[in-house]
Amino acid sequence: MGRTTAKRELAQLGPILNTKRRRVDVASDSASESPVAEIQQLTPSRSLSHPPSFPEQELASAISNATGATNDASNIPVESNDIHVCKPEACDRPIAFADKRAQIADALPFNRNHEGCFYTSKNILKGMVIDGAASPRATITDSVIVTTVGGGRELDAASGQMLRTKDQDQGCRKYGRVMDAFEKRLPVSVVIGSKNPSYPVKPPRSFCFMGFFLVTYVWAEKTVAVDGSLVSEYMARLEKIDPHAKSWWMPAGHDTEPVPVGEFQCDGNSCDSCGKYSKTVYTEGWTCLSMSCPEHFGFERPLNPDGLVYNEAFLLERHDNRDILPLPPVIPTLPVANETSCGTESEFKKGIVCPQCGLCSRRVYWWGWACENESAGCGFTHMVPFTNYPLSSVKDECTVMNTRRQLEHIDASIEHRTTSSGGYSIEMYGFPNSEGLVGGAVAVFRATPETCGMPNGPDELYLNMQNEDLRLRRNPARAKGSRREELTSHFAFNYGAFYKFGVFVNSVGFKDAPAPILAGLAQLDWAQSLGITHLIVDRPLGKSMSLKSKKFNELLALGYFEESTISYHDDGEKELGPTVATLSLGSPAVMRFRPKRKTQLGQEGRSKRGDKPSVISFVLRHGDIVIMHGTDIQRDYEHAVTPCGKLRFALTARFVRPESIESHEERQRAVENGQVPEGIASMAYKGYEEAAADALHTPVEQQALHNLPHD
Ligand SMILES: O=C(O)CCC(=O)C(=O)O
Ligand SMILES: [Fe+2]
Known part of the structure; x- marks a missing residue:
């Protein structure tokens, strides 16, 4: 030119x-x-x-x-x-x-x-x-x-x-x-x-x-x-x-001949x-x-x-x-498995450039990639086969984690003590609410190799879940449909009654849930029946600490690849009962709680944006169960979980109160979907016989049980 x-x-x-x-x-x-943001047998x-x-x-x-x-097809969203x-x-x-x-x-x-x-x-x-x-x-x-x-x-x-x-x-x-x-x-x-x-x-x-x-x-x-x-x-x-x-x-028609140097x-x-x-x-x-x-x-x-x-x-x-030529390749090659990969490494959560149409596509599905060019109906898919991630590797991850002590801390505002029941040692944490009463409690059930190995217990569940199609996927967490849309870092699917929260997650009733989900549910129900009466501390209890509990009718399954997280949020939807219980499976994780911006709690050390420092953080390991109880803990605090390993599942069960659902049809559906199919008795987690004994309560607990608020 x-x-x-x-x-x-x-x-x-x-x-x-x-x-x-x-x-x-x-x-x-x-x-x-800033850019946004680890074995093998x-x-x-x-x-x-x-x-x-x-x-x-x-x-x-x-x-x-x-x-x-x-x-x-004519409506390309530009x-x-x-x-x-x-x-x-x-x-x-x-x-x-x-x-x-x-x-x-x-x-x-x-x-x-x-x-x-x-x-x-x-x-x-x-x-x-x-x-x-x-x-x-x-x-x-x-x-x-x-x-x-x-x-x-x-x-x-x-x-x-x-x-x-x-x-x-x-x-x-x-x-x-x-x-x-x-x-x-x-x-x-x-x-x-x-x-x-x-x-x-x-x-x-x-x-x-x-x-x-x-x-x-x-x-x-x-x-x-x-x-x-x-x-x-x-x-x-x-x-x-x-x-x-x-x-x-x-x-169009532009002469592309370069201007000579x-x-x-x-x-x-x-x-x-x-x-x-x-x-x-x-x-x-x-x-x-x-x-x-x-x-x-x-x-x-x-x-x-x-x-x-x-x-x-x-x-x-x-x-x-x-x-400067040749230039680095800008289009990454499609991810493939290698001898040491298990398929959940962070490199497999990156996006791809669709080789058929050129659309940059995120890893939306647990099973792999599907071109997001739906307007052009591209239809390209790509998978990297998973290799079972063994418990021995999880154990190695925990060993690494144990060397990082600074991950755990408890603020002076949190009352804590330990008790034991049902084969677990239980850490109890009482959280003050903004009225100065105990507004909520968190119980962390620490699993032992024996509890993990129980029939239908964590070990079996973890391995079965890896071989099951749990329908997990990442969903839009922000600005859905717009150019600013962001997906959740973790993968999710909901079972039982539909759980409506900030992120839309697809759901099926318990009758269509795979067996490990129902086994996890049984274990969480067992823990709830065991744990809730231990959620007592010797400080005055707020009303939200009522010990009325209901069998769970909803379970949210989350899957975490390496470097997936769940950021600060609460589980305080008005439709929910006061108890939320999570079973951790696989890689270890750090769970943190902090007071919300809008409460008077935890003013010291606020960031410029108003974020408060965490009041407690602890490590969750394979088989551990966390029970959060009391609606005020959801009102005044938020929690986040950062896994530190290649493959973690979290099964969180809640009770969706049907009476809180306005539409008759939706209420009906919630009741139906939340019904656990008959014949799963074989799956029920029995825990240890000693679990049933209320007599295990310490004198402090018995006194507190006496003083409980009634609504
Ligand atoms: O991954 C976890 O342990 C936490 C899950 C959680 O907070 C939730 O499902 O709301
Ligand atoms: Fe949560």
Whole structure:
């Protein structure tokens, strides 16, 4: 392509270069750079036969549930297309794209951040997501991106936008990262979001991979702040590294012949005042582009900085990047099992780029991956067979965990003591409520090798659950259906009465539950009958500590891969009875409780965001049972669980009060679904004979039992 073609390219982009725009988005500026956030005695491999036998309709509806999108092929969910209506169609399609930011973060190794612009790993800039308008002069051409470095903006209450109100801090971390990438010539993976007003074409999807770029220049320019004052901010010029890679973001018919290196050269000058060299970036003439210089942006004649236009040579200049080729692969190969993997390692929770259509797709299902491109009906699936994770490996994980003592602590506000019953030693914790009474109690039943080995006990359950299709899947936890949608870190499925909480989880009645679920339920019911009368401490009890308990009619099964967690939440839905019991199976985990932001409890040591430090944390091991009792504990506290191993299940049983369900039909269904099928007596966990003996209560417990509140 010669000079004329290059000129034509600039002409096509003319309106974009000259448009004066106000910032309309916050994404590129708002968030942290942080990336979101371990044996083997091989036993016969278990393979869940889901995709082959998964009924197509169910798969489709499951996918649509995961994404919250419709099945209408013409309705590709690109948000913010309204700002691009008058633009031409793209000349090609990106090799990887997504409808949701989390799909990009899960699937593309250089763009793992779920929000914000920069993805850095070990302080090295790896990727950028350019979404939203951050500068009046942000520009995208065939091979060049001019964008703000971002950072240091403030939320404008009136407009709800992140705006620059003062000069960008010269020590700004983002500036440091970009300068580092510039100086070391690091390839940066760039993804463009549909909210970027500089998009030269109609965005094909909400997020599209553009390619690897090199930071070729970084400078400071002035721009007009909302109050009319001038503020300085850092800008970066990025250049496509491989000149032969197709620029799909150009209009159809675009000449893709690259501008040769050396054909355009952007000149510059050294500053008389500071001595630093700056390029002639604007058609309006040279100025010093160093923010620290007194002459910074001192053009010969007064100018409206927002009206400045980038110099043609500045945009058309090309660098010889052959030393950086070949570029790292951006599309990861599909995950496959190896000799030491069991299939639940963190690498198997990452997303894939669908080899059929290019959509970045998250691991939604326990059994594997299904392309999330439901609007195009792609239908691609991929599995990595599981290998049974043996209890000996779980034991090794516990040994490692035992060396990390700091994981356990108890605040002075929590009353605690130990008792024993039914073959378990039981740790008892009394939690004060905001009225100063004991509003709730937590009992941790510590399993022994003997209790774990009981018929239908934890050992049997853990192994059986690994060979069973529990229908576990990750569900949208935030902003369902939108480009900001996030899935839960863990996998879930509900059995028995439907349990309505923040995350929609699919559910079937107990009559359709696999045997291990019913065995787990029996064990939790047994623990409840044993444990609840031990939930007594010698402080005055709040009303929510009534010892009325009901047989559980609901069970939520959670599955955790390596690095899966459940973040802080409560189990305080108004439909629930006061007792919630969880059986831990497999890898160990740390459970934490902290007072909620809105209570008066635990004010000391609050974070800037108002989060309170945890008041108690303890380790849960295979076979342990946690019983939370008393509705105030759910009202005033929240809990989180962080597993530390490769495979953990948690079976949590509750009582959904049918009388709290308004709709007659739903109430009926809850009663039916919560009914445990007859004939499961063989599965009932009997525990130890001594369990039944109420006489085991200590004198303190007996006195407290006497003083219980009655409602
Ligand atoms: O994984 C666990 O032990 C906790 C599960 C939990 O908190 C819940 O299901 O609400
Ligand atoms: Fe919970």
